[in-house]
Amino acid sequence: MRRFVAERTKHLIRKNFLSSSNNHSFLSSQSSFFSSSSSSSTIVDPSSMESSSGVTLQTINPKVLKCGYAVRGAIVTQAEKLNEQLKKEPGTLPFDEILFCNIGNPQSLGQQPITFFREVLALCDHPTILDKSETQGLFSADSIERAWQILDQIPGRATGAYSHSQGIKGLRETIAAGIEARDGFPANPNDIFLTDGASPGVHMMMQLLLRSEQDGILCPIPQYPLYSASIALHGGTLVPYYLDEATGWGLEISNLKSQLETARSKGVTVRALVVINPGNPTGQVLAEENQKQIVEFCKKEGLVLLADEVYQENVYAPDKEFYSFKKIARSMGHEEKDISLVSFQSVSKGYYGECGKRGGYMEVTGFSADVREQIYKVASVNLCSNITGQILASLVMSPPKVGDESYVAYAAEKEGILSSLARRAKTLEDAFNSLEGVTCNKAEGAMYLFPRLQLPEKAIKAAEAEHIAADAYYARRLLEETGIVVVPGSGFGQVPGTWHIRCTILPQEDKIPAIVERLTAFHKKFMDEYRD
């Protein structure tokens, strides 16, 4: 029954997709990865009630139907059910724990928050304790001082008030100073828009730029599905460019150019280029030279550069370094007027991993004042982002410095997390590369591995019989037999005919040997079952 309903949904989605995109068959055939991932994420209760208001899958906004988001798709829903089962009926599954390697959510897997950051947040949440003597015994002196500084930046010290729609001005000044220190080029607090994580900023820019499906956004394939989802929700067209797996997920300007030209020849106005650096799901860190080419390309073609830089602190390859696109552009001599550039940053990633706090910002440069005013207006409709997240965004851009009381502890916590992530990345990369038919590029940065699976023809056929992608089939079997949750590559997009999975490097180190063991045993069994 479920299969029947899923089929009906898939049909609906295809119908919507084709009817709205038949002028762009080239693009739609490539973007259809995402709608298919959507269909697999739509699990429908067969006892489905009709609503009195006539709201059905047939009558809702088809853009919503079209949007897919694999990171929380069908595999994850199934994992949550199995997790419940383990709690209620321990011993009924072939494993005793679900290992969520599907999402970049470090603290859910045991990563501890940075103490200094949490001290400051607690003090700002309950400032009346700042003056009490017991507080000195509980909190570091510099966290108390920082809390006072932050409170003094907030009108009336009111951490429970709506702020300016771009965020508290003093915090934006702190963030701008942090960007300046990072880049060596000036940053303007008025360019900073504080947001509830990076996602709302991405939505805001898509909302601004996309007028209809005739407007396109160049996106990497594979990509983090926020982008495909946001483009679908805002009714635009995803114009794909492929990252080259053979060269460590390199970004070829020639490929960018040809995809841009193809899109233009189909009547699509390409408005922006998305670059995720360090890459998600692919983990590469772009070379400086490559970034320069990208800047030049955007400038020449009149594209907004949407730079997803949320993994800027997550670089593990010793020969690689993170450079912001703003730094690259300015170091090439390009001024504000030369390139429209939006950089997204989040408190969810880095060594801090504060996903649940929903803090982040976008730095918006190279737009005219009247367009900026429109961005401000859209931000103001939601009043402001949450103040706790705003404070945290200022803290990650201005952590304790040498000499501060908390510095030694802070530096040790940071180094402990980042060096452990680097070790975990290497161990898992080696494990994947040791499997039959699996090749895995190095995780130079970010939080993911994206190994390629050469799946046997028989496995692909088995998946087809169940109307799911072959990598989704592999991921489902992996979950059912080992409790390990990964996301099928088809949720991110991939070269047709290739199969991947995305696996985070986030389980704590003491869990890694068991993961490697279970994964290796599962893969061998899977291959034994399906080997051609």
Added chain:
Amino acid sequence: MRRFVAERTKHLIRKNFLSSSNNHSFLSSQSSFFSSSSSSSTIVDPSSMESSSGVTLQTINPKVLKCGYAVRGAIVTQAEKLNEQLKKEPGTLPFDEILFCNIGNPQSLGQQPITFFREVLALCDHPTILDKSETQGLFSADSIERAWQILDQIPGRATGAYSHSQGIKGLRETIAAGIEARDGFPANPNDIFLTDGASPGVHMMMQLLLRSEQDGILCPIPQYPLYSASIALHGGTLVPYYLDEATGWGLEISNLKSQLETARSKGVTVRALVVINPGNPTGQVLAEENQKQIVEFCKKEGLVLLADEVYQENVYAPDKEFYSFKKIARSMGHEEKDISLVSFQSVSKGYYGECGKRGGYMEVTGFSADVREQIYKVASVNLCSNITGQILASLVMSPPKVGDESYVAYAAEKEGILSSLARRAKTLEDAFNSLEGVTCNKAEGAMYLFPRLQLPEKAIKAAEAEHIAADAYYARRLLEETGIVVVPGSGFGQVPGTWHIRCTILPQEDKIPAIVERLTAFHKKFMDEYRD
């Protein structure tokens, strides 16, 4: 120069508006209140830089251009500039303080947060202090106990992890129990979607329901401009129904019906009815009988009922009480399947006023499982709402109870805030009613007064000469001469030819006499200048 650019913008907006809406002139002529408020909020720097990417007002999404949000419009921008001037050059203005009566932001005007709530938040932000002996001296015993309870509801006690996309399950259970206690009817934790304030929930429903401008939403006029803004951003049509000022902003079902029929005759599919109760900006509390008629109307006409119930704790009229629409519907014998109903609640209002925490929820009932799955999918694209806001939403729906250590202090804080708000509402209402040509309905609830101004013809002419609405002119003069910030009625919509302002009742009580005095003197002077 600024005027020239504003004119150009207005022209653009009109052009966009007309070209996209010429099939619905009836509706567009009524909604044009909101687009005109947008134009006045677009203050353009004359030295406006052209962007390299060709992103201009002409090439951005026209829905963004069309959207207006008066609560943070031109008057507020001007007030912020004057506020800066007061700081830098004290004594250069005819007042020494800006009084922000434009927005329901209680803590920005000195309202203190509820101690118990902040204690729990601080402990959840920094749980490592829970076990320390100093903590017992700083925090109440029940806040410590509540923090433990909440942490135990969070997998791994990780307050820095993304939660389930609907919010932490244990917190949703607490909220559902709070709704049950309020209504006397069951609530299901799976119906609760925790959100960053109420606004994202409203956007999510608009995104779901609106397919094109052929889809309409019945909205009260006057209305809180989030609704007009969200409908504009999602490309639908606002179908207005007028609240009747003469009967204390009553909601006439006959008016609802005729507006629905007119919209249908223009080819608009009306999908939902928005009701704000207690009302914003109008402050009325609906009578139970009226609520029953509304439920019956939605059921009969197949409309989703979008119930903005964020002011549920703000009822001042002794003869009025808040009833949720769910309670009303269930008490009429209507089951889940009989009516599609979404109730919005927020931590920003009530006696708590925690606007900056961005917490809230929507309770979604009466939709089929497959549509619910789509709402979940959209929620999951943004991962989850902020955990601090989630915790606070659970606290406001489950505050301390009789016998808890914090209860007496909590009850006194709550009573102090609500009784003071009632006194302030009465004093300001009387003050407005004492002014020449001003009539002001009672604030039965919410946080606002919405007095009607009979403006002299000469004042209207003076406003026309400056290309702004007459009430915007009055509000600007009021700001420039007294420092009091109110929002012109034209930002909320009003019967054509009538003029209003919205003024919050939120300044602290010791400020009220000065506000009344300045307002009275200003009004007299204004009338002396313009009286016909």
